[in-house]
Amino acid sequence: MVVASKPFAESYLLAEVFAQLLEAHDYPVDRRPGLGTTELVLQALRAGDIDVYPEYTGTGLAAVLGETAEGGSAVVFRRVSDEFEARWGVHWLPPLGFENTYAIAMRRSLADSLGVRTLSGLAVLAGRLTGGFSPDFIGRADGLDGLAATYGIEFRDTHSLLQAVKYQALAEGEVDVIDGYSTDGAISRYDLAVLADDRGFFPPYDAAPLVGSAFYEEFPGAVVVLARMAGRIDEAAVRRANERVEVEGASIADAARELLGAVGLGEPADAAEPGRARDVAVQRRNDRLLASLPVHMWENRMALSRQVARHLLLVLVSLGAAILVALPAGVALERRRGLAESAIRVAGLLQTIPGIALLAFMIPFFGIGVAPAVVALFLYSLLPVLRNTYTGIIEAAPDAVAAGRALGMTEGQLLRRIRLPLAAPIIMAGVRTAAVINVGTATLAAFVGAGGLGDPIVAGLTLSDPVLILSGAVPAAVLALLVDWGLARAEAGVAPRGVAESTL
Amino acid sequence: MALIEIDGAEKRYGDAVALDGVSLRVGAGECVALVGESGSGKTTLLRTINRLTALDRGRVVVRGEAVDEVDPVALRRSIGYVQQDGGLIPHWTCLANAALVPELLGHPDAERRGRRALDTAGLDPQVFAARYPRELSGGQRQRVAIARAIAADPDILLMDEPFGALDAITRHEAQEAFMALRSSARVTAVFVTHDLGEALRVATRVAVMRAGRIVIEAPAAEVAGKATGYAAELLARSGVSA
Numbered sequence: 099m100v101v102a103s104k105p106f107a108e109s110y111l112l113a114e115v116f117a118q119l120l121e122a123h124d125y126p127v128d129r130r131p132g133l134g135t136t137e138l139v140l141q142a143l144r145a146g147d148i149d150v151y152p153e154y155t156g157t158g159l160a161a162v163l164g165e166t167a168e169g170g171s172a173v174v175f176r177r178v179s180d181e182f183e184a185r186w187g188v189h190w191l192p193p194l195g196f197e198n199t200y201a202i203a204m205r206r207s208l209a210d211s212l213g214v215r216t217l218s219g220l221a222v223l224a225g226r227l228t229g230g231f232s233p234d235f236i237g238r239a240d241g242l243d244g245l246a247a248t249y250g251i252e253f254r255d256t257h258s259l260l261q262a263v264k265y266q267a268l269a270e271g272e273v274d275v276i277d278g279y280s281t282d283g284a285i286s287r288y289d290l291a292v293l294a295d296d297r298g299f300f301p302p303y304d305a306a307p308l309v310g311s312a313f314y315e316e317f318p319g320a321v322v323v324l325a326r327m328a329g330r331i332d333e334a335a336v337r338r339a340n341e342r343v344e345v346e347g348a349s350i351a352d353a354a355r356e357l358l359g360a361v362g363l364g365e366p367a368d369a370a371e372p373g374r375a376r377d378v379a380v381q382r383r384n385d386r387l388l389a390s391l392p393v394h395m396w397e398n399r400m401a402l403s404r405q406v407a408r409h410l411l412l413v414l415v416s417l418g419a420a421i422l423v424a425l426p427a428g429v430a431l432e433r434r435r436g437l438a439e440s441a442i443r444v445a446g447l448l449q450t451i452p453g454i455a456l457l458a459f460m461i462p463f464f465g466i467g468v469a470p471a472v473v474a475l476f477l478y479s480l481l482p483v484l485r486n487t488y489t490g491i492i493e494a495a496p497d498a499v500a501a502g503r504a505l506g507m508t509e510g511q512l513l514r515r516i517r518l519p520l521a522a523p524i525i526m527a528g529v530r531t532a533a534v535i536n537v538g539t540a541t542l543a544a545f546v547g548a549g550g551l552g553d554p555i556v557a558g559l560t561l562s563d564p565v566l567i568l569s570g571a572v573p574a575a576v577l578a579l580l581v582d583w584g585l586a587r588a589e590a591g592v593a594p595r596g597v598a599e600s601t602l
Numbered sequence: 603m604a605l606i607e608i609d610g611a612e613k614r615y616g617d618a619v620a621l622d623g624v625s626l627r628v629g630a631g632e633c634v635a636l637v638g639e640s641g642s643g644k645t646t647l648l649r650t651i652n653r654l655t656a657l658d659r660g661r662v663v664v665r666g667e668a669v670d671e672v673d674p675v676a677l678r679r680s681i682g683y684v685q686q687d688g689g690l691i692p693h694w695t696c697l698a699n700a701a702l703v704p705e706l707l708g709h710p711d712a713e714r715r716g717r718r719a720l721d722t723a724g725l726d727p728q729v730f731a732a733r734y735p736r737e738l739s740g741g742q743r744q745r746v747a748i749a750r751a752i753a754a755d756p757d758i759l760l761m762d763e764p765f766g767a768l769d770a771i772t773r774h775e776a777q778e779a780f781m782a783l784r785s786s787a788r789v790t791a792v793f794v795t796h797d798l799g800e801a802l803r804v805a806t807r808v809a810v811m812r813a814g815r816i817v818i819e820a821p822a823a824e825v826a827g828k829a830t831g832y833a834a835e836l837l838a839r840s841g842v843s844a
Contacts, residue, residue, distance in 0.1 A: 495689075495691065495692050497685070497687045497688070497689040498689050498690060498691045498692060500685065500689055501683070501685050501688070501689025501690070501691075501747070501750075502689070502691065502702070503654070503678075504652065504654055504678060504683040504685065504689075505678060505679065505682075505683055505702060505703050505706070505750070505751070506675050506676070506677075506678035506679030506680075506703065506706055507675075507702075507706065508675055511706075515691075516691055519693055520692070520693060594692075594693035595693060595734070596692060596693045596694070596695070596734030596735070596736065597692050597693050597734075597736070
């Protein structure tokens with residue numbers, strides 16, 4: 099069974115809790131943490147590509163159904179339960195027992211000096227303050243727009259900030275107000291004042307496992323195992339586990355194991371030594387990156403080599419398929435030059451679609467995992483190969499082709515013996531462009547669960563761990579340089595003798 | 603029976619008339635020049651002989667067979683062809699270029715024929731065989747193109763402005779070389795030129811074309827006497843006295 103999560107720390111943590119609990123009952127688990135966005139994960143769940151992931155009732159209500167809350171936790175839970183089951187056959191299991199609502203937070207010193215305690219109070223002063231919010235929050239109905247509509251909160255200025263840098267920006271006074279999560283370890287770490295939602299704008303955000311229909315029907319035993327968590331995990335336990343990960347640098351697996359132990363669902367864990375763990379974490383954050391990166395990469399060399407292998411697989415399969423399609427197509431277009439322009443324009447249009455959007459489009463057709471990533475990368479590779487093949491073929495010594503034909507060379511001979519050899523360096527240059535683009539774009543494939551070097555990058559962004567980010571980004575950059583260098587050599591190697599340097 | 607017979611040839615490209623009912627006979631051993639300005643239809647007419655251009659109406663018979671009833675690839679391999687820019691294959695050596703047609707025909711001695719053709723065209727095979735076209739002068743390149751056209755000993759040679767891209771001195775040398783070649787190889791030749799003077803020097807018979815028709819057709823020695831109107835004008839322009 100496939101357990102997934104969204105790309106933020108608590109989602110990773112809860113997914114790991116689900117996974118460990120299922121494994122403790124001898125169910126085999128495939129982990130797919132850090133999948134793109136709410137829409138993407140939900141789509142994957144509906145398609146049966148994943149079986150379960152942690153979600154929040156308020157997100158289901160506001161972000162997915164586009165409704166506003168009327169009533170308390172129980173009402174909202176019933177509403178999303180009924181609606182998700184009716185629309186998509188997706189089941190909400192009973193809530194885990196804690197809420198993780200949006201916490202609109204300020205530096206305590208600023209809140210005290212302004213005397214702000216509530217969102218209504220904030221509305222009066224917002225015109226003098228700067229907000230820093232996650233992109234997600236800015237775009238959501240239960241986010242910034244809703245705050246403006248309900249409270250009349252209009253900031254002087256608003257910045258879009260990733261989770262990883264938001265707290266830092268607030269602490270350093272770059273922004274005055276942020277959206278945090280109420281269970282964030284960082285709220286206590288940075289000593290922030292959380293403003294009360296005095297008009298009840300935010301719906302209840304009860305955490306609960308969201309389960310796909312096939313899993314629900316076929317594995318009632320596993321559903322019971324997951325349902326056993328209902329009401330057992332309280333806010334204090336989650337906040338402690340979040341802190342272990344975000345502040346003390348504990349691994350997700352360790353924090354999940356400790357959490358299960360603490361709430362009586364697993365082996366009781368030895369009391370962690372917070373002092374020592376904190377020291378290690380602080381040490382690691384303070385170490386110079388250049389010093390700790392090689393150590394980290396060496397310690398994780400097995401995982402890293404798997405990621406490199408997967409990355410290469412994504413690039414090579416998609417590029418190979420693109421060559422198989424675009425090379426014959428480029429050759430065929432030589433006879434239909436009218437069509438060529440439109441074909442190249444369509445391929446060009448594909449390339450203008452942002453990577454993450456193209457990946458998201460693939461989910462309904464190909465699910466999650468390697469397939470949608472390969473298809474998206476394939477589409478990206480088409481243009482450079484198609485355009486260069488076509489250009490190379492039509493520019494390959496047209497007078498020699500005409501003379502060859504007049505002397506009785508067949509079209510096949512003209513292609514094999516004159517056009518392709520002369521076009522080879524130009525075609526190779528297109529392959530090289532496509533390959534380098536692919537190595538970079540393939541890091542986004544982690545958002546659809548395809549693995550590769552994007553995995554440590556996404557995990558690092560989520561956990562604001564620069565060493566983890568670099569452990570994916572540096573090999574990806576090296577890979578891009580190697581591919582570029584290797585294919586440049588190949589390009590020179592296929593240049594026919596007797597011809598001046600190719601024109602591209 | 604003539605080696606090449608063209609009867610009532612008509613060809614249009616959209617609204618433009620390229621050939622407007624042209625008939626021409628070329629006997630074995632002749633050298634016929636098709637003369638005219640650009641757009642007169644002379645190149646189109648030349649290209650109907652080895653079926654590079656298909657006619658809308660009319661017929662072309664080569665060696666007693668209609669060209670649209672034989673395999674065009676075999677037909678083209680049996681006819682030498684030289685085009686204005688040479689059209690040498692840039693990544694092949696001069697020898698590989700010269701030996702192209704014998705090689706296409708599967709002659710086991712293709713390379714020897716290529717060398718002999720280079721020699722006949724006035725290029726020492728020892729010096730030029732391994733060179734690439736871009737290492738040659740314009741005149742040398744055109745000689746390789748001629749060598750390529752005659753390497754398989756065709757009985758017919760078609761040339762489209764073969765000397766057009768050359769400077770005056772090189773051009774004169776190339777014309778001399780071609781005439782020497784033609785008399786020794788007994789090849790029947792049809793060539794296109796816009797220069798009536800060149801036609802009169804090189805050809806045995808001249809056909810002057812205008813707007814898709816042949817307006818004068820006569821042995822080279824008699825053209826000057828027959829020229830009236832347009833042909834006389836062309837003649838005057840090319841500096842040949844009537």
